[in-house]
Amino acid sequence: MLDDTLLDDPAALQRADRDRALLALAGAGARVRTALREAEAAGIERLNPDGRPRAVLVAGHGSALTAGEVLAVLAGSAGLVVPLPPAEATAPRGDRDRSGAPPAFTAGLGWQLPGWTGPLDLLVISSADGGEQGLIRLAEQAYARGCALVVTAPAGSPLAEAALQVRALPLPYVVGAQPEEAPPAAAEPDLPAEDPAALWSHLTPLLALAQKIGLTQLPYDALPAVADLLDATAVRCRPDAAAYTNPAKGLAARLAGTVPLLWAEGPIAGAAAARFAAQLADRAGRPALAGPLPQVLTAHRGMFTGQLGAGADPDDFFRDRVEEPDPLHLQVLLLRHVPGAADQEQDGPAEVPEDDDRPRSFGAGRAHRLAAAHDVRLTEYASTRPEQLHALADLVALTDFAAVYLGLAAAQS
The missing domain is CATH 3.40.50.10490 (Glucose-6-phosphate isomerase like protein; domain 1)
Structure with a gap:
């Protein structure tokens, strides 16, 4: 059973929080604001779409896929939103690095566009890592079909570089504040825990794009207000409360x-x-x-x-x-x-x-x-x-x- 007195010991919580999950959640509001600024700098405010896409497909895994599911809820009947999960999980041959170590689990992830996807559709690819070869191949596949493309990935990552090659609108993925000390290596390097605040780095540029193309009816200040709400929750839920x-x-x-x-x-x-x-x-x-x-x-x-x-x-009372x-x-x-x-x-x-x-x-x-x-x-x-x-x-x-x-x-x- 859990000893709930540990919850009232901020020092013990800090020692246990080796990957700084609480710090990441505390900075979620700041990430929303930064993502909005960087999306505007990347040119999202200058978009002048000619009508709404027939369908918006959102590809990724983990929180990136959750962001697509949230967009589908917010869009409702206003448009077709299709989250695209990985379609396969078999690593191709030769995916070991030079040290001989097995590949990370993302090496075996692949994505496939539905057969009906074409020039009338928009594909949004979102990744916190930017190294998934399956997402790079998906971007190439969408380019060949004439889809409009938006890619959210860390600057300088292979996926961000690939976005330029397929004429996608590149949007930066915003990472959280880094702790002064690097967290220890994960016990399971092939199954790392996801950044708990990653959802907001995926969702913010996606919703900013959805507002621009008329897929959602959010007020103009809806996303800045989300940042304020996340800040307020971080204060109420801080470790020393x-x-x-x-x-x-x-x-x-x-x-x-x-x-x-x-x-x-x-x-x-x-x-x-x-x-x-x-x-x-x-x-x-x-x-x-x-x-x-x-x-x-x-x-x-x-x-x-x-x-x-x-x-x-009920019959085993005397055990x-x-x-x-x-x-x-x-x-x-x-x-x-x-x-x-x-x-x-x-x-x-x-x-x-x-x-x-x-x-x-x-x-x-x-x-x-x-x-x-x-x-x-x-x-x-x-x-x-x-x-x-x-x-x-x-x-x-x-x-x-x-x-x-x-x-x-x-x-x-």
């Missing part, structure tokens, strides 16, 4: 020793729940199941009566449990976007008390009743921001910090 005032530490403590079921009401909350599941796996090494209401009520109902339910093993670890139990985390539900805008996603008497939607009401009927703890967080992007920033920022805190505290317990 006590657990009882730090919502991310409180959420991490609730999830310790549980199997989380991440339920979401609405597409924005669904994107945040999927992101949280990925972060729990990557940063905390914890499995979680995510899905939208009301489908999850059917898909996850067997969990409530199985071994993880609160009432499991000696002194030497046994505490059993895992379910924890439902319900994420919601309810614009205009509060009289005034909140500072961040608020935990909704169990005795809240405001009317709930059909799906949320059923979720509460199911959890109560089986003595399973349900924690609900809701964002009341009117803008979808701002609600997403609220929910993602909170859950990103929670995943990192859970991983750091569990590693030290």
Whole structure:
């Protein structure tokens, strides 16, 4: 079990945070501002598109792919957005470097354009590394088909160089502030943990581009406001804030020793729940199941009566449990976007008390009743921001910090 006193020890958290994940999250707002400035300097404000593309395809992996999924949610029915995940995972022969070491896992990733892709479509390629040969080949394939191309990659990387060869609009990938001391080498160099704030370096230029081509209806100041929201969350969730005032530490403590079921009401909350599941796996090494209401009520109902339910093993009351670890139990985390539900805008996603008497939607009401009927703890967080992007920033920022805190505290317990 997690010793939650570790969450109130900033020095212990700093020692455990070897790859400076908390520092990366604290700088997420600055990365959004820098990405906006650099996208403007790269020429995105000078674009004069002749109509909207038939489809926007977003290729990448990890947070780059998540950025494409978020764009699809924000675009809604205004345009076709197609995230392109890797289509293969077999490294080609001869991909070992001169030292004889095996290639990084990205060496075996490949991407394939749908057969219908052509000159009416826009392909956006985004990479935090810029060395994926599969993405370079994808850019060449798209150029041959006459697609418009945008590439976000670190300056000077092979992918950024390839973007110039295929006449793509190159946008810089913004890295976070580097710590004074280099982090130690990863124990698994072929499976490195992703920068937890990388999502914003992928998403910011993508949304700036989407605004320019009319794919989203975001206000002109929507992205600068996201940077302010991320800064505010970083202050509330800072390491030296006590657990009882730090919502991310409180959420991490609730999830310790549980199997989380991440339920979401609405597409924005669904994107945040999927992101949280990925972060729990990557940063905390914890499995979680995510899905939208009301489908999850059917898909996850067997969990409530199985071994993880609160009432499991009722007939074995007299078994000696002194030497046994505490059993895992379910924890439902319900994420919601309810614009205009509060009289005034909140500072961040608020935990909704169990005795809240405001009317709930059909799906949320059923979720509460199911959890109560089986003595399973349900924690609900809701964002009341009117803008979808701002609600997403609220929910993602909170859950990103929670995943990192859970991983750091569990590693030290």
